[in-house]
Amino acid sequence: MRATVPAHPSRVPGVRAMVADYLTRLGLPAPLVDDAVLAAGELFTNALRHGSPDRGGPVTVGIACDPYELRIFVADRSSALPEPRTADGGEESGRGLAIIAELSDDWGVAPADPGTTGKKVWFSVLLRRTP
Numbered sequence: 806m807r808a809t810v811p812a813h814p815s816r817v818p819g820v821r822a823m824v825a826d827y828l829t830r831l832g833l834p835a836p837l838v839d840d841a842v843l844a845a846g847e848l849f850t851n852a853l854r855h856g857s858p859d860r861g862g863p864v865t866v867g868i869a870c871d872p873y874e875l876r877i878f879v880a881d882r883s884s885a886l887p888e889p890r891t892a893d894g895g896e897e898s899g900r901g902l903a904i905i906a907e908l909s910d911d912w913g914v915a916p917a918d919p920g921t922t923g924k925k926v927w928f929s930v931l932l933r934r935t936p
């Protein structure tokens with residue numbers, strides 16, 4: 806699954822719903838769907854705040870799933886790499902990458918698709934161990 810949506814805060818609920826619907830149709834367990842939706846929402850929000858130089862520009866959300874792994878990415882047009890940080894107790898932001906790290910088995914950054922600028926930030930969840 807792959808969808809491109811405008812980089813706008815009003816799109817966050819729709820992105821979460823799209824991810825939830827797709828993962829539910831795949832038959833994944835509800836707790837895994839909930840965690841993946843939360844992590845995907847954090848990736849999308851980070852793309853809005855840090856990776857979209859022009860509001861409304863395209864942000865792409867992609868999901869790949871096989872019997873062994875679920876991988877979700879969000880691609881934006883900024884080449885600036887995400888920087889994990891520790892948020893102070895009173896701060897309202899700064900926890901997104903920590904949440905993603907906690908809910909996933911791995912996360913990272915990949916180059917943008919050929920012919921585009923920016924990057925893909927992704928996370929993966931192991932569904933079954935490789936034989």
